[in-house]
Amino acid sequence: MSYIRAEREGDWLLHLTTFRKMLPYYFAAGHVNYARYGLYYLRSMEKLPPHVQGYFLQGQHVTRQIRGIWNGLWSDQFIESTFMRYSHSTGGIIGITLKPEALGPEPPHLLQD
Template sequence: MELVILLLIQLFREANFFLYCQSLAELIPYFFANNNVNYARWLPIYYRDMVTLEQKHPQLAQEFQSGNFVVHKSSRQFSAMAIDQAHEQANAVIKADGGAIGVTEDPSALRRWMIAGPEVSHLVAQYEAACGTKEGTEHTSHHEETERAQRVFFENEKSSHKP
């Protein structure tokens, strides 16, 4: 099971739709075995929809195969994430300042939140990037991919194996 969860993380980060479909198939038996009734009932149907997407909706299948079934938070490699996770992060940006307290109790406030929330989150991210409070997205590699970081890693690895 742990391998399937790690596979899920990898496929979302890499925006790999083929791997996504493969992992869905591997997850189905676990939901039956753990008596997760709703997932056991609906995941096989969802899986069938995903694997038949190319025949039923070829244009959408092409988009998904191009990685457009996830949210790309930056231009960095391995930074894509599932859509629901991106929504949660966008909500967290607003909630950090107390902006979402009690919003679900008032239907009109909830509608405003649903419409304006993602845009406000986007504006906050743009502001932080422009002001330098958060790192911009101009770098596309991970900080551990630098030559210095790799050299330090290998030196530490060598020294940890000395008798």
């Protein structure tokens, strides 16, 4: 819950503290990639240049679709929600692959009789 709070509020120090506390659980659960790259991520974030760290301390490590508090999103959630919103709107990409012109020309090896 602390990690979610850190992201929603844009609290960089809480983000780092909570992430550090989550790392042993990644190892214990056998999530090798999260454990390995999580440790790398944590070490990299601890060595940020001062000007970047200043931005992150101001809450600029999260994205927001609207101004306010408690509405920060992880970048992957922001990208996915934005993509889903635009893709389902009029003129979006849903259904575009059903149109023959969207599929492009047939590869030559498939055109043989």
